[in-house]
Amino acid sequence: MTFRATLRTLRLILPAALIFSASAAEPPPRPYWHSSMVHKAWTKQEGAPTAVFGITQDQRGMLWFAANDGVYRFDGARFERLTAIDGNKLRSSNTNAILAVGSALWVGYSFGGVSVFDHGQAHHYGVEQGLPVRTIYQVVRSGDGTMWCSTADGLYWLDGAHWRYVEAADGLVPGNVHYFTALPDGSILADHPTGVYRNTPGSHRFRKVAGGQGIEIHTLLSNGDVLLVNQARQFFRYAALTGASAPLQFPPDVPPLDPFLDARGAIWVNNDAGLTLLGPDMRPLRTFAGLNNLSGKQVYNTLDDREGNLWLTTENGVDRIRESRLTAVPLPTRMFRAMSVQPDPDGTVWISNHKTDGDYDVATFGLRPDGSRIETPLSNMTASMLAPDGSLWFGNGQMLWQREHGAWRQWPLPPNLQGSDVQYMAVDRSGRMWLSMVRNGAYVFRDGAWQAGGGIAALTKLTPVSLHADPQGRVWFGYTSNRLAVLDGAALRQYGAADGLDVGNVAAILSYRGQLLVSGDQGVALLDGQRFVPLHDADGQALRGASAMVVTRKGELWLHGADGLTRVAAADLASGLASRRLRVDHFDNLDGYRGQPSQVRPLAVLSEAADGRMWYATSASVGWIDPANIAHNPQAPTAQVTTLRTDQRQYDARADLVLPQHSSNLEIEFTAAILSIPERVRFRYRLIGQEQAWRDAGARRAAFYTNLGPGSYRFEVLAANEDGVWSATPATLEFSIEPAFMQTVWFKLLCGVLALALAGGLYWWRLALVTARIGERLRERLRERERIARALHDNFLQSVQALMMQFNLIKHGLPPDDPVQAQIDAALDTADQVLGEGREQVLSLRLNHELSGDLEAALSGLGHILAARHGASFVLTVKGTPKPLRAAAAAEAYAIGREALLNAFRHACSDEVTVELRHASAQFSLQVRDCGRGMAAEVYERGHRPGHFGLTGMRERAHDVGGALEIRSVAGQGTTVTLRLPARRAYARKAADKLPSMPN
Incomplete structure (x- = not known):
């Protein structure tokens, strides 16, 4: 083939x-x-x-x-x-x-x-x-x-x-x-x-x-x-x-x-x-x-x-x-583990590693910008530093080295420090070099001379993990277990956990615009006045611990921690320190980061080179990143909805999807093609018809909804790539859930009608029950009235009649010319008047319409009795088709009519009294009219007679029953009393509204 x-x-x-x-x-x-x-x-x-x-x-x-x-x-x-x-x-x-x-x-x-x-x-x-x-x-x-x-x-x-x-x-x-x-x-x-x-x-x-x-x-x-x-x-x-x-x-x-x-x-x-x-x-x-x-x-x-x-x-x-x-550079085969990197002003980057037990001793070398290497006599370097004068310093357990103008100088460590590694170096404003010597505390080196603790006995007792000389001339010493000291002139001040310091081992100290930052394996803190406060990212999470910190010439803050590099842009740094929250960018294994910075010694694991690139060193690599040319993904992702699931089945996402009844629990899957770093994708979504606000889903590619009702919905989702570029428009899925019969508008209307019918039935049942109770009470009142009427007739009136007969007998027993005769006649006249009024009261009790339920009959009977007694004529007319009256309306109308008839026969001295009952569709009216002498002017204007409450009671009864009372009177021409009741107040709607009549 x-x-x-x-x-x-x-x-x-x-x-x-x-x-x-x-x-x-x-x-x-x-x-x-x-x-x-x-x-x-x-x-x-x-x-x-x-x-x-x-x-x-x-x-x-x-x-x-x-x-x-x-x-x-x-x-x-x-x-x-x-x-x-x-x-x-x-x-x-x-x-x-x-x-x-x-x-x-x-x-x-x-x-x-x-x-x-x-x-x-x-x-x-x-x-x-x-x-x-x-x-x-x-x-x-x-x-x-x-x-x-x-x-x-x-x-x-x-x-x-x-x-x-x-x-x-x-x-x-x-x-x-x-x-x-x-x-x-x-x-x-x-x-x-x-x-x-x-x-x-x-x-x-x-x-x-x-x-x-x-x-x-x-x-x-x-x-x-x-x-x-x-x-x-x-x-x-x-x-x-x-x-x-x-x-x-x-x-x-x-x-x-x-x-x-x-x-x-x-x-x-x-x-x-x-x-x-x-x-x-x-x-x-x-x-x-x-x-x-x-x-x-x-x-x-x-x-x-x-x-x-x-x-x-x-x-x-x-x-x-x-x-x-992140770009890693090729390293010698045997160079690994505790590595450090130190750029110098001419653009060369010096790479070293610290040999630990079992490691190979690989010489430090310089890497020029063109990729070529510079050999050095150095190996097993444990510390390095770029001094303010531009010279480069290296140190280990035997020697201190300086490179200046391309030449090397060296100084052996004093005999008492041989084997004690140089751990950190810093140069203060006076030009003194401070060194942290393992197990021997801090030393000052100047012009070949060594001084323990710089003359401060307290600085010889503990070995600093880190050193920092700030622009104010102070020297800071970082220790393990949240301990920090500052030397200001000859005064030494110490800080600890009681001062808010909570970063663990103080691995790095940094000055920024007069402020002090410290970092350790537990976090990063800012000295605010006399106390340290922790710094957080934009989401409120504590900043990750950092082994090294650098503020670049352009004002960016870079941190190097166990899980990679962190950058705070210059525009965000000042405001972020003020608010204690920093917007950060992380560069980790997804960006090519391998290994981790030295955890035992605070080696030079983060530095800014002359060309602005940030160099880093880890246990597995040495590399760089150019802050001015960090690759970003400008491609806005296109979100898409892929699947919709219910409890019963799965649906492909398509337009106008209709779900069956009771599809209340949904899972909607979505995605976006983000191919470079899909681990940093972010989604947010919302379901229009259920919510308006966006939900942040993070990297989750599914949304869950429960207890959804029937109706139309539109699901929207947006995606962001690793650089925070969001979709231009959301992906959508429109769907609807069919309602069950019990979820339809017709069912709701039917339920409403049934509820209204039930409420109406309960209302009428309650009304009938109340009416029945009122009827029973009225019947009891009727019986009581009849009992009182019989008692008045059989006892009181008969007793008065007997008393009058006894007075007559006494009168006939007296001489005709006896002066007592006139007194007895006057008393008998008064008694006869009382007897007449008593009979009227008994008649009123027996004829009261409130008890009988027949207004026409009650007023007709009362009128004819009063007419016969007062020698006048009485006429009652009914106009319109008679309609049953409500019990309360009939009772109050009778009471008003009775009072008007009594006034007409007793006080008006009218030859004729008429009553008219008018049953119209809009209202019911009762009118009592006489042609007598009329009311006195002062009574008509005042509306009542002093000491008498008949007219006032008539008006109150009319108001209670929802009607209006009108009284017209002209001297010498009679009086007309008219009661008007609206139809809804006057007429009974069913039999329960009427007062049942008592049997004869």
């Missing part, structure tokens, strides 16, 4: 650019890779596909893979294997080619045919549409919008709804076209067994532009660059747009078995040793060694995504290679 046949069989090395549409906007050119890169591999264990034959990226940033067990979708965090897309099944799970064009996804199958999935619809092409029953290798879109696909037979292009074959007459003889790509000018560049062919833009005519028999294509890029190899295994880089060809010379130790190009123009070599990146000078820049790094041994496909990551597929899974924000 030839080398070409082997490549074809394994589907090796499909270039990244082949996957993209030529009509898509070209990304800006990316700079060449630097040596520090972050690699991650996913295998089948993490759900990744294996032996991927096609890879593409859609307009939302999602990666799609075509494999022999279906199509896979990847958002940077999770692989999803799909046998259907938007509810439309694939024609086969054995897929080979895949291409995203706009919102459409094109899929080519291993046994022929192409499917297009777009906006929930699917369209399939097969033999009937002109395609052969052969494997679809690739699908590509040219600049004029034409769709192309390649097979073992050759090229095909889509003409409307039918695929056309590129024949020999078009300049391309039949043969296996495996690789082809769309060039920026709209043409197609295709690999053929006989050479490289290119068509005229907008046509289907091809011509050979390079190669020939025995020339194979290894890579095609969208910019027209082609990697060619001949039978002698000589490689050439051919630029299709210019026609220029250049030979490539690979390093002898990197055999070019399967080289390929990426979008940065870099050449990668995949061989038995793994994957090697060659630099612009064709020398190895970085190697990922076989299965120790990559997911597999053989690279099948590559893709450069829109965020600048390089994706590889192997026989075992998927790999991602991206640039790190």
